[in-house]
Amino acid sequence: MDISGNTIFIPGATSGIGLALAQRLRARGNTVIIGGRRTELLRRLAAEHGFDTVSIDTADAESIRAAAAEVLRAHPDLNVVIAMAGIMRVEDWHHADGFLASAEEVVTTNLLGPIRLVAAFVEHLRTRPRATIVTVSSGLAFAPLKATPSYNASKAAIHMLSESLRLQLADTSVQVIELEPPSVRTALLPGQQDSEFAMPLDEFADEVISLFEAQPDAKEIQVENVKFLRYGEARGDYDQVVATLNAADPHGR
Template sequence: MQISGNTIFIPGSTSGIGLALAVELHAEGNTVIVGGRRADLLERIAAEHPGIDTVQIDTTDPGSIASAAKEVLARHPDLNVLVTMAGVMHIEDWRRPESFLASAESVITTNLLGPIRLIAAFVEHLQEQPDATIVTVSSGLAFAPLKVTPSYNASKAAIHMLSESIRLQLAETTVKIVELEPPSVRTSLLPGQEDSEFAMPLEDFVAEVVVLLRTQPDAKEIQVERVKFLRYGEARGDYDQVVETLNALDPHGR
């Protein structure tokens, strides 16, 4: 993926990594469209960041995805990058079904079905562009599990394998698949994570991602240094130690 000259839609980006990345990509010379559920947040983003477009979308709702896709493509027919950013993370106790079932269904709907539906809404259009990219967002937890978030871990592992698979299917098209693999980052994904000493500062994460996009335009996976501890535990042969370390940090894995 080239760092500039793109038209990029980032649904699920009214806060956290998504918004920070949208702002930086806009500063790099891209047309950026931010998507989110709350109209008030979208209005504030448009006011605070002139030039960034906004579209209302609920990535858990197939009808909303279809409607937003039509709106985005009508306003930006040169769209060539989709970033499937939306995601949720919940702490679950799988010893008690009342603790995890509704949570698991919500996580899978947002983190897995959402990206699948978004790709389905845009993939034909993207194949018509001379150079296009789908950016999926997995996690370091796709490769080493945090004990208290089973459904999140599973959803991100699925995103990793989905990315690997559709990259093979789209190999003969103009569409590249790039997987962004964040470590724990200081956002509101879990309560208290914004103040976690273990989590990577948001501005540092996004700055490193932008450098990687600039210097590695053909990369299949975007990995900041911090995530490699989780990503390559099995390859290094220290997977069990990685899992033990991750889950010993504190009860939330931070």
């Protein structure tokens, strides 16, 4: 992906990683449209940062279809979609009433959401000469945190979805890039913003932008902090990685 000159839609960019990347991508000369559910916050971000905005709930199929139509009407030159929106929940799987409703919400948002976003935009993106779909998985796609089973599973599915889409779309102009965050200081879970285990948000976002710039043909964007989780199985120390992860931060990403 080229780092400038794009028109980029980022649903889930009203806070956290999404907003940090949106700000940096706009500063690099891209037109950035951010999406989210909180309309008042969208208006404030538009006024403060100059973003175009669209209301979208990535857990709602009709909302995705309506938002996609709105974005494409206003921005027919759209060539990048970053499927940023996601939720993370602590779950207790000892009893069904401790996890089932949460698990369904996580899968709907984290897996069905990106699938529906791709469905809404892929035909348009195929008409663009330098198009990109950016999926967002996690270090937890490769090493599990015991407190968040559905989140781990949804992000592992996003990893394999990304691998598969890259193969299918290899005969088109659409590049598929998987962003793999480690634990980052955001409000994804209560207390994570202050976690010493988590990577500072600005540090993470700066490194991601640097990697996009340095590796325009990358398949995966991995900051250094995520490689401990990403490559445990390949290194042969997977069990140690899992033990260290769960001992270090029971609620980290």
